[in-house]
Amino acid sequence: MNHPLAFFDTTPGGxxxxxxxxxxxxxxxxxxxxxxxxxxxxxxxxxxxxxxxxTRLTVDLFRPARTRPLTSATRAVRDGKRIRVxxxxxxxxxxxxxxxSAVFLxxxxxxxxxxxxxxxxxxxxxxxxxxxxxxxxxxxxGSDSHPDGWSTSMFEHQGASRKRMWARHLPVxxxxxxxxxxxxxxxxxxxxxxxxxGSEGVGFINVDLTLVLARLPEGPDVGIEADDHISSxxxxxxTATMFDRGGPIGTCLVSALAxxxxxxxxxxxxxxxxxxxx
Numbered sequence: 001m002n003h004p005l006a007f008f009d010t011t012p013g014g015x016x017x018x019x020x021x022x023x024x025x026x027x028x029x030x031x032x033x034x035x036x037x038x039x040x041x042x043x044x045x046x047x048x049x050x051x052x053x054x055t056r057l058t059v060d061l062f063r064p065a066r067t068r069p070l071t072s073a074t075r076a077v078r079d080g081k082r083i084r085v086x087x088x089x090x091x092x093x094x095x096x097x098x099x100x101s102a103v104f105l106x107x108x109x110x111x112x113x114x115x116x117x118x119x120x121x122x123x124x125x126x127x128x129x130x131x132x133x134x135x136x137x138x139x140x141x142g143s144d145s146h147p148d149g150w151s152t153s154m155f156e157h158q159g160a161s162r163k164r165m166w167a168r169h170l171p172v173x174x175x176x177x178x179x180x181x182x183x184x185x186x187x188x189x190x191x192x193x194x195x196x197x198g199s200e201g202v203g204f205i206n207v208d209l210t211l212v213l214a215r216l217p218e219g220p221d222v223g224i225e226a227d228d229h230i231s232s233x234x235x236x237x238x239t240a241t242m243f244d245r246g247g248p249i250g251t252c253l254v255s256a257l258a259x260x261x262x263x264x265x266x267x268x269x270x271x272x273x274x275x276x277x278x
Contacts, residue, residue, distance in 0.1 A: 002175065009225050015173070022067065047084060051107075057101075059174055083208075106258065124243070125150040126149075157197075164224065183222055204256035204258055205257055205259040207256060211252050214248075217244040227251075236256040
């Protein structure tokens with residue numbers, strides 16, 4: 001059966017997860033990417049605009065969201081002249097399964113002077129590998145050990161070297177073009193994948209995401225590159241840089257718990273394919 005190319009359908013009972021929203025961890029669990037996009041959508045639609053730009057999103061994924069209807073609720077925390085803060089929750093069967101907070105700031109002029117930044121900057125796949133297009137394309141994965149740098153096969157990048165990803169995520173809700181904030185939220189969630197993916201797959205599951213943006217991404221494609229992985233006794237911290245075709249745009253941070261009994265191994269997986277849609 002064909003489905004819209006999106007993560008959720010809207011119904012009178014709430015947001016219903018489509019097959020593309022299903023997590024790799026469990027067939028009845030909604031992915032973190034889909035949940036982050038839905039929370040960003042709720043916060044931006046309820047509290048964005050009026051010259052304010054979303055600059056920080058923190059998501060807590062403290063309970064598995066199942067493939068049953070979800071509802072959202074938001075509230076304003078502060079509404080000042082230059083700073084706006086709002087909270088959101090996703091609820092299932094009347095119980096919260098995820099929450100988020102967002103900071104919206106009013107842009108102004110840059111201060112004078114020069115500030116240190118790192119020399120090494122992530123960049124998207126070259127046009128010879130991933131030519132710019134208006135069509136929906138599969139995600140590209142990159143690693144320092146791959147001879148060509150990038151490909152659409154996850155198995156080719158399974159190893160102990162640095163990982164990166166370049167992707168155009170599906171719309172959060174069927175029939176809606178995702179906002180640039182939604183794109184950033186969805187692109188940031190794979191920080192856990194990029195920083196916890198090793199030689200035998202991924203054995204950590206992230207419980208949160210903090211995304212801090214200097215600017216919103218431009219265009220539909222957004223990249224993320226691992227900066228560091230630190231872990232001990234089944235606890236992990238991962239940091240990554242988010243970028244678009246114009247350069248870096250922000251930083252992502254996740255914390256994660258070991259989930260070795262459900263280790264996701266990409267051995268034997270082939271190329272990503274774009275599914276059919278109605």
